Amino acid sequence: MGVYMVHLLSPYVNQGLWLRGSLHIHSKFSKCGLHSLPEIALAYRDYDFLAITDHDCVTNGEAVFPDKVLFQGYEVSGSRHMLLIEPPFREELPDNCFSCAHYNDMARRTAACGGFSVINHPARISGQAWSFEEILQTPSVQGMEIYSGDGIHIEEDIGLRLWDRVLSAGRRIWGVGNDDFHHWGQERRVWNVVQARERTPDAVLEALRGGNFYVSTGYGFDAIEVDGSDILFRLKSGSPLFAEAYKYLTLFGQGGKVLAEKTGYFQEFCYHACGDEGYIRAEVYMSGGYCGISQPIFVA
Numbered sequence: 001m002g003v004y005m006v007h008l009l010s011p012y013v014n015q016g017l018w019l020r021g022s023l024h025i026h027s028k029f030s031k032c033g034l035h036s037l038p039e040i041a042l043a044y045r046d047y048d049f050l051a052i053t054d055h056d057c058v059t060n061g062e063a064v065f066p067d068k069v070l071f072q073g074y075e076v077s078g079s080r081h082m083l084l085i086e087p088p089f090r091e092e093l094p095d096n097c098f099s100c101a102h103y104n105d106m107a108r109r110t111a112a113c114g115g116f117s118v119i120n121h122p123a124r125i126s127g128q129a130w131s132f133e134e135i136l137q138t139p140s141v142q143g144m145e146i147y148s149g150d151g152i153h154i155e156e157d158i159g160l161r162l163w164d165r166v167l168s169a170g171r172r173i174w175g176v177g178n179d180d181f182h183h184w185g186q187e188r189r190v191w192n193v194v195q196a197r198e199r200t201p202d203a204v205l206e207a208l209r210g211g212n213f214y215v216s217t218g219y220g221f222d223a224i225e226v227d228g229s230d231i232l233f234r235l236k237s238g239s240p241l242f243a244e245a246y247k248y249l250t251l252f253g254q255g256g257k258v259l260a261e262k263t264g265y266f267q268e269f270c271y272h273a274c275g276d277e278g279y280i281r282a283e284v285y286m287s288g289g290y291c292g293i294s295q296p297i298f299v300a
């Protein structure tokens with residue numbers, strides 16, 4: 001009789017620099033965006049990486065953001081929306097006529113050149129929503145927005161339950177948080193914290209592609225460490241206020257099942273995997289409402 005070993009596949013490498021960034025920002029070069037690039041530079045002055053992703057066109061901001069890791073890309077904006085970060089064909093306007101096969105092909109070509117693609121606001125019931133089936137039929141897209149900061153529709157833009165359905169169907173896709181910034185009031189609501197080996201475009205893209213990041217509205221993780229069948233979630237420190245704060249941590253697995261919950265004053269949480277979880281992902285909230293949402297760790 002052998003000892004049954006649980007194999008955990010974690011995207012977290014736990015070395016490098018934590019860098020903050022947003023991949024979904026509109027400027028006045030989109031019809032619906034109100035602000036100039038210098039205004040956006042002010043709003044996101046302390047972010048490490050940014051992508052200005054206007055609707056169906058590339059906006060070049062290199063002169064305005066000299067100190068940032070800046071990506072080129074756009075939001076393909078047919079009846080469904082999809083971000084392409086560093087697509088290989090950015091000289092031409094994208095054909096935004098939606099079909100799963102066509103969008104998937106654009107995502108596949110972007111990934112083949114080292115770029116990153118994201119399903120936008122899939123749960124937005126006022127328009128441009130993606131169905132569960134459409135997400136499954138675009139397997140080359142690497143991320144989906146699980147939290148959109150477009151505050152007009154905040155009640156429609158939380159995609160966490162949809163993400164659990166997609167993950168539970170066996171589709172491995174990373175959760176992404178973006179402001180979808182159009183005008184003042186939408187900036188800095190939700191972002192991505194990647195752990196990159198250095199502060200360069202290649203290293204940030206590598207972390208995004210590999211899922212070595214979490215989604216944040218202000219709180220998060222110092223590390224997520226796997227040791228055998230155990231996962232140690234080390235919550236964000238670096239301020240006495242984080243250490244003092246009351247916290248709420250929930251782990252979710254296959255079917256959106258709650259695997260574990262803990263509330264109180266604590267700085268880390270260890271979970272012992274049994275092997276039947278499918279995947280394990282964490283949401284941690286701090287008093288005041290700030291959150292960190294981890295990527296799934298897959299259970300094999």
Ligand SMILES: [Zn+2]
Pocket residue numbers: 075081120121128
């Ligand atoms: Zn959109």
Ligand SMILES: [Zn+2]
Pocket residue numbers: 024026075180
């Ligand atoms: Zn947008």
